[in-house]
Amino acid sequence: MIISVINLKGGSGKTTTAMALATAAARHNRNVSVLDTDPQGDATTWAGDAEDAGxxxxFTVDSANIGKLKRLRKTMADDELVIIDCPPAGNVVDVACDVSDFVIVPAxxxxFELSHALETAESLDAAGKPYALLLLKVENNKLAGNAVNLIRERGASVFDASVPKRVGMQKVIGHAFPSNLNGYEDVYSELEEVIA
Ligand SMILES: Nc1ncnc2c1ncn2[C@@H]1O[C@H](COP(=O)(O)OP(=O)(O)O)[C@@H](O)[C@H]1O
Ligand SMILES: [Mg+2]
Structure with a gap:
């Protein structure tokens, strides 16, 4: 199973989402790895810093270019879950989307953010690519609930669970996650249904 985390915007929470969901998957005894396709290499740096901190x-984090992505299906294990952390732009994003079974769009x-995410949802729909939007940095659960309803009214797919805004999510960069995954546990449970 290959899942890409895609949003054509920097700082939307892609890398954090990839790392948190990989952690949740590993805690559910899944054979999971992260592929870092962002030239900035934030996921790779995160893993290196965590290792330096003991x-x-x-899970492993490896960097990948377009060629590696195209061979990915042939080179991965049958039971493997690969989560691709994407950059905000570039051809590698299209290739990651192409080779993925499922796309997560953090929003x-x-x-503006929400309408861009809906546009992305529309083009994924048009391409027949299974996906779900994921609301991140939520400050108000009621507003998040309204946004989820609005997204569904527009015919787009969205996770029921959303991820609250927490300073702790900035502090965890370069470290292993604590036992509490700040809502990503519930996102992962929904994802398990997709995987199954
Ligand atoms: N739920 C959250 N609450 C608060 N800050 C967050 C949350 N998720 C991510 N961030 C912060 O947002 C910034 C961008 O996140 P990152 O995952 O690097 O995004 P991207 O990979 O899309 O550029 C980082 O400083 C990160 O710590
Ligand atoms: Mg990133």
């Missing part, structure tokens, strides 16, 4: 992550709740 907090080795429960924050600003009006």
């Amino acid at each position: 907090e080795t992550l429960p 924050t709740q600003g009006p």
